[in-house]
Amino acid sequence: DVKVTQSSRYLVKRTGEKVFLECVQDMDHENMFWYRQDPGLGLRLIYFSYDVKMKEKGDIPEGYSVSREKKERFSLILESASTNQTSMYLCASSPFTGELFFGEGSRLTVL
Amino acid sequence: DAKTTQPPSMDCAEGRAANLPCNHSTISGNEYVYWYRQIHSQGPQYIIHGLKNNETNEMASLIITEDRKSSTLILPHATLRDTAVYYCIVRVGSNAGNMLTFGGGTRLMVKP
Numbered sequence: 457d458v459k460v461t462q463s464s465r466y467l468v469k470r471t472g473e474k475v476f477l478e479c480v481q482d483m484d485h486e487n488m489f490w491y492r493q494d495p496g497l498g499l500r501l502i503y504f505s506y507d508v509k510m511k512e513k514g515d516i517p518e519g520y521s522v523s524r525e526k527k528e529r530f531s532l533i534l535e536s537a538s539t540n541q542t543s544m545y546l547c548a549s550s551p552f553t554g555e556l557f558f559g560e561g562s563r564l565t566v567l
Numbered sequence: 568d569a570k571t572t573q574p575p576s577m578d579c580a581e582g583r584a585a586n587l588p589c590n591h592s593t594i595s596g597n598e599y600v601y602w603y604r605q606i607h608s609q610g611p612q613y614i615i616h617g618l619k620n621n622e623t624n625e626m627a628s629l630i631i632t633e634d635r636k637s638s639t640l641i642l643p644h645a646t647l648r649d650t651a652v653y654y655c656i657v658r659v660g661s662n663a664g665n666m667l668t669f670g671g672g673t674r675l676m677v678k679p
Contacts, residue, residue: 460610499611499669546610554599554658558610 459483462547462559469566475534477562479547485557487550488530490514490522492543493561499546505530537566571655576674579649585642587673589655592636597659600631602640603669604651611654611669614640645677 463478481488489504491514501514503522511522519541523531530549534541544563548556572590579585591600601616615622615629617638622629628641642649654672 498671548610553616555601555613555616556603556611557613561608561610 460547460549460557460559462545462562464562465560467562467564469537469564471538471566473537473566475537475541475564475566477532477534477545477547477564479530479532479549479559480528481530481549481557482528483549483551483557484527485549485551486527487552488524489548489550489556490520490530490532491546491548492516493546494543502532534564537564539566542566571657571670573653573655573671573673575671576676578676578678579642579645581647581677581679582644585645585649585675585677587640587642587653587655587675588637589640590637591655591657594635594657595659598657599659600629600635600638601656601658602627602629603654603656604649605654605672606648606651614653645675647677647679649675650677651675 459482461480469475487506490502491499493499500516502520503514505511505524508527521533542565544561546558546561548558550556599616599618602614603611605611614626615624617629617631631638652672652674654669
């Protein structure tokens with residue numbers, strides 16, 4: 457079965473802290489994505505990567521960075537967390553055929 | 568990516584077929600139709616996708632009209648666990664660089 461694993465299901469951080477969200481997929485997919493989901497706003501793409509060490513900005517990259525050092529791992533970094541980054545973060549991977557496989561999500565609260 | 572239009576909500580009786588429509592009148596020839604669903608507090612789940620032929624898998628069937636301007640996702644025997652928001656997306660299938668945007672979707676409520 458397809459498996460996308462996100463490192464933390466729930467996190468609580470303070471304003472200004474650095475936050476790492478990690479995602480691992482076991483399907484050998486080239487493409488990986490980070491979304492955030494907020495009530496009434498749907499899923500918004502933050503960053504995506506189509507190869508190791510490659511990254512592309514999505515719709516809302518400000519305040520975020522990413523790292524893809526290995527094919528199976530895609531990390532989202534909040535350098536200095538702010539309260540408006542409180543959200544559900546979703547990682548996904550995709551084969552060349554385009555269907556997305558999502559993780560369970562990481563719910564981040566920034567106080 | 569082509570824009571899609573879905574009804575905001577639908578009800579279905581348990582055990583009956585749920586037919587979820589999607590309009591995508593501006594779809595291009597190389598764009599696929601994908602369906603996902605999201606059960607409350609979980610990550611979205613891939614259901615099915617197709618280009619122009621009808622498709623069926625263990626979860627659902629996808630019917631695409633001949634002109635490809637609309638499609639219907641069919642859950643043949645809906646259960647309470649199928650209550651979720653269903654998203655229809657059209658996009659070029661191959662390779663990334665394609666950003667995928669989820670719209671509002673259809674909130675399906677399966678009732679006993």
